[in-house]
Amino acid sequence: MQQIKWGILSSAAIARKQMVPAIKEAGNAVLYAVASSSGRAEETASEWGAEKAYDSYEDLLKDPNVEAVYIPLPNALHKEWVIKSMNHGKHVLVEKPAAVTSDEIREIREAGKDSGVTWMEGFMYQFHPQHDYVKELLKDNAVGKVKRIRSSFSFPLDLGSKNIRLSSALGGGSLFDVGCYCVHACRYLLDQEPASAFSDARKIKNIDVDISTTAILSFEEVDCIIDCSFDEAALNRYEIAGTKGRIEVPFAFRPDQNPNGGMGEVILKDEKGAVKEHRTFEGNQFTRQITHFSQCLLDGTKPVYTPESTHNNMKVIEALYTSQNQVR
Structure with missing residues (x-):
């Protein structure tokens, strides 16, 4: 099988814990190079099993063997x-949020068009x-007409x-870090913009x-309530309320953190709250993301998550932050 040669910029914890295992597990990808500005590039590459180590991000981008x-x-550095990666002809998977303003996303989109590379924002969930099953339930009107989503x-x-x-200079904040998932989920489930x-x-x-942060997104016929925090007990879920029932996804964004074996769960309830169905789903969302993106590069096809959708997600987040400033 053909494999995309991946490079990773930085030795961040999410790379070590999630993406390195995902690349190794994906049959169409291989971890080729790691760059770290910490002075530990060689050590990190050895630990992660990468063939090449670079002490600067620029040096990794100059390696002609790195494809993505x-x-x-x-x-704030995304x-x-x-754009630097694109200018070196590298395809890019960037952690969410892809940037911190819609204008920055616009710049990335233009750079992508100019360079001809493929890029995607990493909403792995x-x-x-x-979520495929949730979409099936919605298509089949399993809960009637959708009225509200809570995420x-x-x-x-x-x-x-x-x-x-916790640093504004680096693009911190609960809405940027975890609330962005909730915004994305509402748009993704409804396939609409608020x-x-x-x-x-x-x-x-x-x-x-x-x-x-607590937020309300109003769509044409559906209201969405969003909450996110760095100061509360762990929770990652969404619930869809309809006229004839509810769908609950208790580990929506990080099913790997489910103490019940890291499984995804979808609970369908009737209009009185009784459980009609409770299904579990296996799958490593990080591996599936890497596999999908790598296969797009091999086939010359477009990822299912588009730059346009990335741009729209940031415009919603930007609107939420703007409304906070107006209130204060």
């Missing part, structure tokens, strides 16, 4: 290194089979730490990013 790069850098993604973070998620968006946020002394 994965970028898990801080959010645009710079996505959408590749898990549990939550939170986890406790040490608010006294130097974590990059007509309006409003949110409010909680901040604490000495931290200039949102620690928690």
Whole structure:
């Protein structure tokens, strides 16, 4: 089988814990190179099983054997290194959010068109089979007419730490970090764009990013309630309420964190709240994402998640942040 040679820019934890195993598990991908500015490139490459190690991102991008790069850098650095990667002819999978403004996404889209490379924002959750089943239920009107979606993604973070998620200069904040999944899920499930968006946020002394955000997205016939936080117990779920029942997905974004064997779950309830069906789904969403993107590169096809959708997701997030500023 043909394999895409991947390079990774940085030794970020998500790369080590999720993407390196995913690349190794995908039959059409191979981890070829790692770049780290920490001075530990050789050590990291040896630990991860990469053939090449580079002490600078630029040097990795100059390697003609690298075909695609994965970028898990801080959010505020995404645009710079996505475009630099494109200018070196590399295909790009960039962690969400792909940038921190819609104007930056526009620049990335233009750079992609000019360079002719393929790029995709890494919302890995959408590749898990549990969501395919939810889409089937919605298509079959299993809950009647959809009226409301509730989506939550939170986890406790040490608010006294130097974590990059707490730095506005690096593109931190709960909405950027985890709330973006909730925004994406509402748009993905409805296959629509919201007509309006409003949110409010909680901040604490000495931290200039949102620690928690609550938002409302209004679509043509559906209202979506979103909440995300760095200051609450772990939760990652969505619920779809219809006129004849509900669909609950209790581990929507990180099914690998489900204590029940890392399984995805979809629970269908009737109009009185009784469980009609409870199904579980296996699948590594990180591996499925890498496999899909790599196969697109091999086949010369477009990824299912488009630059246009990435741009639209950021415009919604931007609108939510703007509404917070207006309230304050």
